[in-house]
Amino acid sequence: MLNVVALLKEKSLTVTPQRVEIVTLLSTHQHINVDELYALLYASFPSVSLATVYKNINIMLKKLLLSEVQIPNKKNVYEIMKAEHSHVVCLECNEILDLTINTSELLEAAELQSGFSIDTSSLIFCGTCASCTKS
Amino acid sequence: MLNVVALLKEKSLTVTPQRVEIVTLLSTHQHINVDELYALLYASFPSVSLATVYKNINIMLKKLLLSEVQIPNKKNVYEIMKAEHSHVVCLECNEILDLTINTSELLEAAELQSGFSIDTSSLIFCGTCASCTKS
DNA sequence: CTCTGTGCAAAGCGTTTGCAAACGA
């Protein structure tokens, strides 16, 4: 169980009830988009504003508390920052899974091939999950 | 040199001067975003509309004449469809290079790990190019 | 008490849509 208040303080963010709930929701829904987050947050704070959600996502991205996952043709989703990993998305049911695929060798190959010095990489697979394949 | 008219016909697209110029521009600018494409197109067709650019990009994506590259925090760029490959982007000067990195082993690993059947993958590296590193 | 965050409404930006006229085959 994540200590949300400690995490906010660690990232130098003022602790507000809205923020605590946002981070709690993110920790219980591994990948969530802005609208889903707003809808869930609304259950606890019926007066909450979408602007608050956006402002908080942006500041948490800047503080590296969150990371953003861009999925082709879908809304961006957000997850609590953790070790680098890749994602696989089901195009039918939108399920998203983390994958522990090591991209470090690829990264070296990419640096060699391009002459760039590379900071970040993003790897995402799109397809159909096991249960959608069956049906 | 690409035969643009033949390519349009092959993809069952009506040949119009605007389309010919759009595909020609795409073939001479490997990675280009909507605004850049519009600006270049405007040089030949001062009456052209942004809507025409969008409509054509969308239909060419659907016909698999083009593919879209999503770069974190930047505008999408478009390229003429070719064999699957990955990209590296310089965050300072926005240069984009194609990389011939083989993701097929990764794809198998991803299928195994997730139980998904995977159709497409996207791999993008962000960093700094050689000349921006020097300066 | 001071500074930051929240909620609201409006603005901003990129993209899509509907329609009439122009054009391709």
Next chain:
DNA sequence: TCGTTTGCAAACGCTTTGCACAGAG
């Protein structure tokens, strides 16, 4: 000629902004 494309303007959806008030430290 008939069906498609173009250009225009309006609409749309998502995100950001400015401001006054409320809340955190």
